[in-house]
Amino acid sequence: MTTVAATAQVAHGHHDDRPFIRKYIFSTDHKIIGIQFLFVSLFFLLVGGLLAMQMRWQLGFPGKPMPGGGILPETMAPGGVILPEYYIQLVTMHGTFMVFFAIMPLLVGVYANFLIPLKIGTHDMAFPRINMWSFWSAFAAGLVMLASLFVPEGAARAGWTMYAPLSARHDYSGAELGQELWSISIVLLGLSSILGSLNYITTVINNRAPGMTWFRMPLSVWALFITAILGILALPVLSGAAIMLLFDQILGTHFFDPPAGGQALLWQHLFWFFGHPEVYILILPAMGMVSDIIANGSRKPIFGYHSMVFAIISIAFLGWIVWGHHMFVSGMNPTLGSSFMVSTLVIAVPSAVKTFNWMGTMWRGNLRFTVPMLNAVAFVAMFVIGGLSGIYMAATPVDMFIHDTYFIVAHLHYVLFGGSLFALFGAIPFWFPKMFGRMMSEPWGKIHFWLTFVFYNLVFFPMHTLGMAGHMRRIYDPTQYEFLKPYQPLNEFISISAFLLFATQIIFFVNFWYSLFKGKKAPQNPWEDNGLEWSLASPAPHGNWATTPTVYRGPYEYSSPQATEDYLPQYKKLPTDREPATAPVAGH
Amino acid sequence: MTHATVDVMRPPYPTERGLDVYNTKLGMWVFLASEVMFFTALIGSYIILRFGAPGEWARPGIVLNIPVTAINTFLLICSSVTMVKAYATVADGEGHFFRLRPGARLSERLDFGLKFWMLATIIIGATFVSIQVYEYLHLVHRGLLPSGVREGSELAELVANGTLPAATMGLFGSSFYTMTGFHGFHVTCGVISMAYLYFTKTLRGKYSQQDYRGIETIGLYWHFVDLVWIILFTIVYLI
Amino acid sequence: MSWWLPLKGSTFAGEIDGLFIAILVITGIAFVIVEAGLIWFVVRYRARPGRKAFYTHGSTRAEVIWTAIPAVTMVALGLVSNHYWVQIKGRNSIPPNAYPIGIHAKQFEWQVTYPGPDGKLGTADDFTVRNQLHVPAGRPIVLALSSEDVIHSFFVPQFRVRQDVVPGMDIKAWFQATVPGTYELGCSQLCGLGHYRMRAQVFVHTPEEYDAWMKRAAKRAAQGEASE
Structure with missing residues (x-):
């Protein structure tokens, strides 16, 4: 037994002679898997953005030939003019790519993989090989989804929410293979998330470094851990629903087929039972990482650490009982609507607590406006707008008016773009040095931040006005409606802002790729952070630590009177610190 | 002895005390939580569809061959028992059931016991799947498809003469094949995994009282699959 | 083009608009507090050489206040909304002479x-x-x-x-x-x-x-x- 343990210990040393394919392709190293997710999901972010630009062209300039649209085939945009059937594919695939293949893997695939072992002080995930399969099954899912754009009749056409029976029967949607590929891809993606989540949960529970007690875990790890719990319980429901949908499509079953006794609302219940926890899967990791970055940038301990943790837990818990607020006007029993409204309004409370705690952290701090910090503060500012606009939809009578209008489009983009994506624009440069050993450019990062911040608000804030006017979602040509014609200048304005917003993202991508090869070499701890990951060289070596680190304190001891600098890392032993007790080790 | 057991199942480097459960077992518990949600989605949909069905539900007693499936259920329960036997042999050293020859050493008896019980579980599991495949073929022959009743089949006649309700046969076929099919898929995965462990680990003597992680973990999965079947058998075949 | 809600064309349009305005006021106050606070902190507490941040882990009183106020507001809003919801969409809301x-x-x-x-x-x-x-x-x-x-x-x-x-x-x-x-x-x-x-x-x-x-x-x- 002792020999086994000893060899295992040595294997975590820094001798890395794995062949290229094991090291970078079929790697089981959590950091490489995180980086693989990063590249793939940034690609899908770009794809999702491109689809959005085409939608915005059609909405701003309906019926006019799209510049460069000539390269699209006749079935999508003859002469560059987008067809209605292509437009609804754009709507569907933009949502699908952004939610399932960009934001979710960027937050969970990238940062749960990369950060969890580094931040809790372990050598890898509990199940490295399962982790590898998690990436490759997500990759396959992405390929299938991407391929569906190019099959005859094009991609799925029923919106990213895939409401049945439009999605379930080919004669309703007009697409056959595209719809089926969507279902297959989602089943694969569900598998990927389940494999990933079970890894994260096991790793956090069992593999924390000595001294890393539950309440010494950084909030990012807490958030990712709770997210994994949501993922492991929510994704199988989506998989089950997607399988039933797939069977309806290919085997002719009748789950969602009302004429044969199936139920249209069953899909919505299943989808949103998954979908609302999914909403929190898309925001909790962002909140966690923003907490880390704000504490770091404010040089102050996070305000109310415990209430932050309990807020995460209560959001996750309440997230299971609010799904019906997507269905207030769906024909669901209105009495159920009342109870879902109350639970939905209550979920605003932990979100408010988190917001005030972030502000409390900045209060009397010593704020360093690095690119990550700027983006993290923007996250708070924008998430607040998204959170507050959610209250309008939560109030059932108001929802009856603004449901399925641009008001909800504005709301969800304030949360997903203003929230999750700003957090990612903070997180990517923040952990870039630990991933690649180089820094991203600060000046270009600031230019990107300010332009994004301005254009983003110009795109999404006016959508509230459109929603208040009753502008429906997912309509190909708003000028069909007399009452929407006066709003066409606003649509044009939004579209032009959206093009500028997209163009701004080129700065980010160039900065990312340039820094990857030519960026300034990163020091070990460029942000003067307290986390365990900064005790490693940049980039972090294979196997992480030669010997497991020991944790002596919480993660947010900035400006502590005990230290001479304004930070006190978790791994730094002061003379007053005692060695923590550890669990029994194999072979001892 | 118990200390040794805990030892090898821990990471070989120091950690904070987590749950006193080794990673593979904890991972399986977490995985089973997701499986519970998956089957909840299927079974929940079945319940909703059945309660909301237009008219009377198809009569399982007429469509399905309940005695054969009852025997199959009994077999699957037996396989859970053999699984427990395999686990008990390796974990607790209860090998006295086997006495191959007078004077055989305990370790030999344990080794044989583990191989025997594991192989028994694999064979019974495979038998269950085979009987299910036979059941499917028979049902398809009689005319029950995932999309409903096939034209001109035996069941179509029963629908025509009013023995079976026409309005719900489609839903019945859909939910029957989906639920039992996914259960069968899980049993198949279990059989394949056990066969893999049997050939790569058991036959090579990799399991011992110090390390029986594979047996315990696959055992958890197997009991779960068994439990799901008991629920499915009750709600699909009996009620 | 109007920047406001469309014409009130039905009996309950007024109620819904009233609720909309009430939420606008509540969220507006929260919005101003948070955004003004953020801007104030960003300007006031920007890093300056030689300064050290105030070392605190939080305040239970503050947590209780900013948990309780949103909670009470939200529950009140829920009760008011539900009152209208029952009138507009409730089981027995349809007038008998409709x-x-x-x-x-x-x-x-x-x-x-x-x-x-x-x-x-x-x-x-x-x-x-x-x-x-x-x-x-x-x-x-x-x-x-x-x-x-x-x-x-x-x-x-x-x-x-x-x-x-x-x-x-x-x-x-x-x-x-x-x-x-x-x-x-x-x-x-x-x-x-x-x-x-x-x-x-x-x-x-x-x-x-x-x-x-x-x-x-x-x-x-x-x-x-x-x-x-």
Whole structure:
């Protein structure tokens, strides 16, 4: 037994002679898997953005030939003019790519993989090989989804929410293979998330470094851990629903087929039972990482650490009982609507607590406006707008008016773009040095931040006005409606802002790729952070630590009177610190 | 002895005390939580569809061959028992059931016991799947498809003469094949995994009282699959 | 182009707008507090050499305050909203004297069935008109919504009324138009490639005009013309 343990210990040393394919392709190293997710999901972010630009062209300039649209085939945009059937594919695939293949893997695939072992002080995930399969099954899912754009009749056409029976029967949607590929891809993606989540949960529970007690875990790890719990319980429901949908499509079953006794609302219940926890899967990791970055940038301990943790837990818990607020006007029993409204309004409370705690952290701090910090503060500012606009939809009578209008489009983009994506624009440069050993450019990062911040608000804030006017979602040509014609200048304005917003993202991508090869070499701890990951060289070596680190304190001891600098890392032993007790080790 | 057991199942480097459960077992518990949600989605949909069905539900007693499936259920329960036997042999050293020859050493008896019980579980599991495949073929022959009743089949006649309700046969076929099919898929995965462990680990003597992680973990999965079947058998075949 | 809500065209539009404004005030206050606070902190506490941040882990009193205030506000808002919700959408909210109109949605049109001169649906004098909804002002209308194929959604912005039309379900929705005029009915649930053009004209008549229209339309329907 002792020999086994000893060899295992040595294997975590820094001798890395794995062949290229094991090291970078079929790697089981959590950091490489995180980086693989990063590249793939940034690609899908770009794809999702491109689809959005085409939608915005059609909405701003309906019926006019799209510049460069000539390269699209006749079935999508003859002469560059987008067809209605292509437009609804754009709507569907933009949502699908952004939610399932960009934001979710960027937050969970990238940062749960990369950060969890580094931040809790372990050598890898509990199940490295399962982790590898998690990436490759997500990759396959992405390929299938991407391929569906190019099959005859094009991609799925029923919106990213895939409401049945439009999605379930080919004669309703007009697409056959595209719809089926969507279902297959989602089943694969569900598998990927389940494999990933079970890894994260096991790793956090069992593999924390000595001294890393539950309440010494950084909030990012807490958030990712709770997210994994949501993922492991929510994704199988989506998989089950997607399988039933797939069977309806290919085997002719009748789950969602009302004429044969199936139920249209069953899909919505299943989808949103998954979908609302999914909403929190898309925001909790962002909140966690923003907490880390704000504490770091404010040089102050996070305000109310415990209430932050309990807020995460209560959001996750309440997230299971609010799904019906997507269905207030769906024909669901209105009495159920009342109870879902109350639970939905209550979920605003932990979100408010988190917001005030972030502000409390900045209060009397010593704020360093690095690119990550700027983006993290923007996250708070924008998430607040998204959170507050959610209250309008939560109030059932108001929802009856603004449901399925641009008001909800504005709301969800304030949360997903203003929230999750700003957090990612903070997180990517923040952990870039630990991933690649180089820094991203600060000046270009600031230019990107300010332009994004301005254009983003110009795109999404006016959508509230459109929603208040009753502008429906997912309509190909708003000028069909007399009452929407006066709003066409606003649509044009939004579209032009959206093009500028997209163009701004080129700065980010160039900065990312340039820094990857030519960026300034990163020091070990460029942000003067307290986390365990900064005790490693940049980039972090294979196997992480030669010997497991020991944790002596919480993660947010900035400006502590005990230290001479304004930070006190978790791994730094002061003379007053005692060695923590550890669990029994194999072979001892 | 118990200390040794805990030892090898821990990471070989120091950690904070987590749950006193080794990673593979904890991972399986977490995985089973997701499986519970998956089957909840299927079974929940079945319940909703059945309660909301237009008219009377198809009569399982007429469509399905309940005695054969009852025997199959009994077999699957037996396989859970053999699984427990395999686990008990390796974990607790209860090998006295086997006495191959007078004077055989305990370790030999344990080794044989583990191989025997594991192989028994694999064979019974495979038998269950085979009987299910036979059941499917028979049902398809009689005319029950995932999309409903096939034209001109035996069941179509029963629908025509009013023995079976026409309005719900489609839903019945859909939910029957989906639920039992996914259960069968899980049993198949279990059989394949056990066969893999049997050939790569058991036959090579990799399991011992110090390390029986594979047996315990696959055992958890197997009991779960068994439990799901008991629920499915009750709600699909009996009620 | 208006920056505000559309015309109040139904009895409950005022209530919904009132609730909207109440939420606007509540969220507006929260918005100003947070954003002004953020800007103030960003300016006031920006890093300066030689300064050290104030070392604190938080304050229980602050946590209690900013948990309790949102909680109380949200529960109060929930109670008020529910009061209106029950009036507008509740099980027993449909006025007993409501005038019935049948709406059958299909890809991509609205088939409106009128009760005919006898004012009852399901009788021989019913007639159906495509993509035109005529209603009398000042009288509650109850819509019997059904769908031929996929989910559609009945939405008239000025009436503040929206109800999904679900295949396999019979759903009732009601409203009472107040301002005579012409409006548009749109489908607000993605229903296929023609979703964007699934629109109908809505005519709100004075009761006298409505009766006159009904006579004409019924006569024309009886002569075998399905639509105007």
